[in-house]
Amino acid sequence: MTAAQAGANQQVLAGASPAGPPGPGTSGGAARTSRLGSSNLAFRVLRQRETGIVVVGVILFVVFSILSNGTFDSLENWGGITSTAAELGIVTIGVALLMICGEFDLSVGANFSFAALVMATMVQDHYPAIAALVVALAIGAGIGLVNGLVTVLLDIPSFITTLGAFFVWTGVTLIVTGGETVTILPPTPGLLNVLGGVLAGQVRSELLWWLGLALVVGVVLQRTVMGNWFFAVGGKRLAAVEAGVPVMRTRVLAFVICGVFAAFAGAVQLGHLDSMSASFGTTYQLEAIAASVVGGCALMGGRGSMLGAAVGTLILAMLGSGLILSGVSPYWYEAVVGVILVAAVAMHTRVGRLVSGAGA
Amino acid sequence: MSAEAGPAPKTEGTPGSPGSAGPWFEARGVAKHFGGVVALDGIDITFYPGQIVGLIGDNGSGKSTFVKIASGVYQPTRGSIAIGGKDVRFRNAADARQAGIETVHQDLGLVDSMSIVRNFFLGAEVRKGPFLDLRRMRRETNKMLEEIGLGNLRDLGQDVSRLSGGERQAISIGRAVAFEKRMLILDEPTSALSIAETEKVFEFMRRARQRGLAVVCVMHNLAQVRDVADRFVVFWHGRKVVDVANEGQSEQELAGYIIKGKLSELGIDESALDTGALRVLAQE
Numbered sequence: 001m002t003a004a005q006a007g008a009n010q011q012v013l014a015g016a017s018p019a020g021p022p023g024p025g026t027s028g029g030a031a032r033t034s035r036l037g038s039s040n041l042a043f044r045v046l047r048q049r050e051t052g053i054v055v056v057g058v059i060l061f062v063v064f065s066i067l068s069n070g071t072f073d074s075l076e077n078w079g080g081i082t083s084t085a086a087e088l089g090i091v092t093i094g095v096a097l098l099m100i101c102g103e104f105d106l107s108v109g110a111n112f113s114f115a116a117l118v119m120a121t122m123v124q125d126h127y128p129a130i131a132a133l134v135v136a137l138a139i140g141a142g143i144g145l146v147n148g149l150v151t152v153l154l155d156i157p158s159f160i161t162t163l164g165a166f167f168v169w170t171g172v173t174l175i176v177t178g179g180e181t182v183t184i185l186p187p188t189p190g191l192l193n194v195l196g197g198v199l200a201g202q203v204r205s206e207l208l209w210w211l212g213l214a215l216v217v218g219v220v221l222q223r224t225v226m227g228n229w230f231f232a233v234g235g236k237r238l239a240a241v242e243a244g245v246p247v248m249r250t251r252v253l254a255f256v257i258c259g260v261f262a263a264f265a266g267a268v269q270l271g272h273l274d275s276m277s278a279s280f281g282t283t284y285q286l287e288a289i290a291a292s293v294v295g296g297c298a299l300m301g302g303r304g305s306m307l308g309a310a311v312g313t314l315i316l317a318m319l320g321s322g323l324i325l326s327g328v329s330p331y332w333y334e335a336v337v338g339v340i341l342v343a344a345v346a347m348h349t350r351v352g353r354l355v356s357g358a359g360a
Numbered sequence: 361m362s363a364e365a366g367p368a369p370k371t372e373g374t375p376g377s378p379g380s381a382g383p384w385f386e387a388r389g390v391a392k393h394f395g396g397v398v399a400l401d402g403i404d405i406t407f408y409p410g411q412i413v414g415l416i417g418d419n420g421s422g423k424s425t426f427v428k429i430a431s432g433v434y435q436p437t438r439g440s441i442a443i444g445g446k447d448v449r450f451r452n453a454a455d456a457r458q459a460g461i462e463t464v465h466q467d468l469g470l471v472d473s474m475s476i477v478r479n480f481f482l483g484a485e486v487r488k489g490p491f492l493d494l495r496r497m498r499r500e501t502n503k504m505l506e507e508i509g510l511g512n513l514r515d516l517g518q519d520v521s522r523l524s525g526g527e528r529q530a531i532s533i534g535r536a537v538a539f540e541k542r543m544l545i546l547d548e549p550t551s552a553l554s555i556a557e558t559e560k561v562f563e564f565m566r567r568a569r570q571r572g573l574a575v576v577c578v579m580h581n582l583a584q585v586r587d588v589a590d591r592f593v594v595f596w597h598g599r600k601v602v603d604v605a606n607e608g609q610s611e612q613e614l615a616g617y618i619i620k621g622k623l624s625e626l627g628i629d630e631s632a633l634d635t636g637a638l639r640v641l642a643q644e
Contacts, residue, residue, distance in 0.1 A: 223492055225485045232482055235471035242433055242469040243483030244454030302473035 049296035050308045052347050056340075057315050064322030072325045079202030085317035086210035087196075087269045088287055089310060093210075093217050094261030095288035096309035100221065101254040102234035102301025103158040105147060108262035108288055110169035112281035115139040116266030117173060120182040120276045129189035136263050143169060144259020148252035158255075166285065173278040183275035195271030206268045211310075213261070218306030230254060234301025290337055291316050294344040315340065382445060384409050384574050385430070385461075385543055390439035391598075392425050399425040401598035402439065407543060407574040412565055414589030414606070415578045418618060421595035423578045424466060427547045430576070431463035432456030443542075454483060460542030464549050466578075468532040472521035477501045479520050480535050504538040505531075508564075525552045529561075537564060543574040550584060562588045582614045594618055 064072040071077060091108050098105050115136040122132035147165050151158045184192070196206045221227035229250045232240040240247050262284070270276050295312025297304030316337060324330050383406035392400040400422045407413055417423050428434040430441070432450035440447055443459050450456045456463070463469075470479050477494070480501045486493045501516055508530060520528060529552055536544055546565070550558040565575050565588055579585040585592070586606070594602035594617045602617040 223494075224490060225487060225492060228478060228482070228485055228492060231474055231478075232471050235473040238467060239469045239471045240482070242431070242453055242463065242465050242467075244432070244452055244457050245483050246452065246454070298473070302471065 049303065049348055049351065050305060050311060052351055053295055053308060053311050053315070053344060056344070056347075057311050057318070060315060060318050060322065064318065064326055067326035068322065072322050075202045077321060077325065079204060081314075081317045081321050082202075082207045083196075083204050083272060084320060085314050086204070086206035087265050087272070088284065088291065088316065089210040089313040090206075090213060090265035090268060091262050091284050092288040092291045092309050092313045093214055093306065094258035095285075096292040096295070096297050096304055096306065097217060097221065097230060098158075098254045098258040099289070099292050099297045099299070100234050100301060100304040101230045101251060102237065103151065103251060103254060104162060104289065105144075105255065105258045105262075106159065106162040106285045107143060107147060107165035107169055108258065109281035109284035110166045110173065111140055111143045111259055111262040112266040112269075112284055113276065113278050114143075114169050114173045114176075114266075115263035116270045116276045116280070117177055117182055117278065119267055120184055120270055123184050123189060123192070124182060129191035133191065133195075133267055136267050137260055140259040140261070140263020140266075141256050142259070143263075144256040145252065147259065148255030151255065152248050152251050162285075170278065170282075177278055179278060181275055181277040184270075188274055192271040192274065196268045196273075197271060204272075206272055209264075209268055213264075214306045214310050221306065226250070226253075231302060234298075234303075236302070287316060287337075288313075290341050294341055296344075296348050298348075299345075312344075383407060384444055386442040386445075387426075387430070388440050388442070390426070390429060390436045390441065392422075392429060392434060393437045398598055400429070400436070403595075403598075403600050405593060405600060405603070407576055409542070409572045409574050410569050411590045412569050412575040412577060412588055413591045413593055414585035415576060415593050415595065416580075416582065416585055416614065416618065417595035420597075422598040423595050424547060425598075426595070427463065427465070427545055427576075427578060430456070431461060431465070431545055433465075457483065457539070461545065462536040462539050462541070462543070463545040464532050464536045464547065466547040466551075468528055470520045470528055470532055473519060475517045476505075476520060476523075476531060477516045479531065480504070480538070484539060500538075504534055508534040508537065526554075526557055529553060529557075533561060533564060537568065543576070544568050545576045545578075547578045548580060549577065551580070558584060582611045586611060586614060592617065 061073070091112060095105055095108055118139060119132040119136035122135060123129050143165065147158065147162050150156060151161045154161075194205060195209070197204065199205050199208070221230060229240065229245050232243070232245055233247050233250050233254075237247060240250075262281075265284075266276070266281065269280065273280075291312035292304065292309050293299060293312070294315055295304070295308030295310070297309065319336055319340070320330070320333055323332050323336065385407040387403055387405045389402045389404060390400060391398070391402045403422070403426060405426075415423050415426070425434065429436050429450075432453040432455050435450070441450070442448065448455075448459060450459070453463075471482065474482070477498050481497045486497050486500070488496070498516055505516075520531065523531065529549070533546070533549060536546075544565070546561075549561050553561065562584075565577060568575050569590075577585070577589065586609070589606050591605050592602065592609075592614065593600060596618065604617075
């Protein structure tokens with residue numbers, strides 16, 4: 001199916017490449033693109049933004065396994081790592097989706113704590129656990145909705161809107177709880193164990209929630225109209241407007257989804273720990289953004305994936321555990337995360353320049 | 361956005377001519393204010409099937425604002441738009457596309473970080489159940505690209521950011537042509553193209569005219585617009601100042617139209633100036 005076969009009078013724009021001479025099929029641009037267009041599996045794998053970060057994850061795993069004399073890669077340790085990763089990971093799903101849409105949410109940590117604290121208090125007061133969960137998710141959606149509406153309608157950068165929301169909801173949480181930790185005394189409702197608890201051996205339910213939700217959101221992003229719009233709005237908002245995408249609605253929806261996931265992660269951690277405090281979620285916004293960026297989400301939107309966000313989250317969780325088990329002071333965690341973050345972005349940028357394109 | 365929204369098979373339309381049928385698109389007193397700035401100050405304009413209108417004017421004359429209103433991106437502050445004699449209100453670009461207006465915007469309207477296929481169908485995605493019908497979208501895109509002579513872009517999954525300027529322009533125009541129904545608006549479609557490539561874009565416009573579409577083309581280059589337009593409309597400071605048929609006017613006469621607009625705006629009687637002076641002004 002070369003251009004030459006398409007008929008001479010249909011060659012209207014065949015040579016529309018300023019680089020090459022106007023002619024059918026032989027311009028420099030065409031040759032370049034068809035070479036890149038190899039459907040070769042190895043190439044397809046290599047050009048994915050996630051490939052590099054998966055390799056980094058594997059290297060970290062091997063290094064920590066050696067340094068820790070076999071304690072890092074033990075099944076028990078991985079029960080802990082996956083539990084940590086799952087709670088951060090569920091927050092990261094929403095944060096990554098929102099970043100793909102070109103926005104930030106710095107209020108997810110406050111949202112997480114506030115929603116989970118309300119849920120904990122309700123359970124403590126003997127409301128049905130399911131009702132408490134619904135209220136928590138509604139709080140998350142409400143916080144996300146306000147973030148979205150303020151950002152879109154007042155045309156304020158979401159960085160600022162959600163920084164404000166972070167302070168507001170942290171403040172509200174402290175006022176309501178007085179800074180106390182709320183602990184649910186046994187017998188704890190079964191729902192809390194479904195949200196966060198041991199299923200079998202070292203397999204915990206929070207891990208399944210995380211992977212399941214990441215998979216669902218991944219499919220939505222890659223295979224639905226809504227997902228297509230998130231990428232378009234984050235990639236180039238004006239082009240999305242011009243194509244007739246309901247940009248405002250799409251942006252607000254992304255904030256709501258992000259808020260719901262933050263609240264759900266809070267509920268999951270409540271299920272895991274049976275207690276909640278205003279301080280539990282405080283670092284999540286930065287960690288979730290770091291995990292998303294390490295996993296290949298573009299800071300200005302338009303690029304990213306659930307696989308990348310999940311691997312980024314796992315790398316952060318592996319660092320937390322691996323440093324301790326390797327005999328390094330846990331105080332190094334933040335410093336190492338910082339280095340990995342910058343290195344990952346440098347890598348994504350370089351690889352992005354060499355080969356871009358994440359498949360249709 | 362439904363399955364029917366894919367590129368429709370193009371039927372041979374009868375080349376309409378102004379006068380034989382009423383205008384397809386009609387703007388009445390359309391104005392657009394941005395705060396205190398008046399970008400468009402009450403424009404009356406009609407577009408007919410089978411006619412290419414060259415929209416010219418200086419920077420800031422309101423051409424692009426008008427294009428954005430006609431394509432639903434902006435909503436007019438005042439005035440109304442009628443399609444086929446019926447008043448319509450475009451709330452967004454989707455409404456305008458629904459009504460049959462496809463637009464190639466100045467920025468090409470492409471999302472660099474998305475694939476060719478996804479760009480092609482952005483805002484008009486083909487679905488199969490709840491999911492995107494990527495296979496069908498890929499097939500349709502391939503067909504269209506072949507038709508416009510870009511069939512050699514074998515990897516439709518590659519990002520648009522990888523394409524050259526001309527290829528990007530071709531994708532953008534190709535997309536508008538693929539979905540074209542009744543009216544095609546092109547905002548500076550040839551700004552990044554060589555003379556040969558520009559001629560190809562003109563060929564597209566002529567074919568669209570032959571199929572009975574109303575074609576509107578915003579242009580800077582007077583020599584180029586002279587070659588392709590059936591009618592000239594000149595904007596000046598948000599007003600329509602000239603609306604005449606193309607009767608082989610020279611480039612300088614066209615430039616004179618722009619100047620005339622300028623003079624009438626300033627309240628200067630143009631007859632006070634001789635052609636020589638007009639010509640000098642036109643050269644500037």
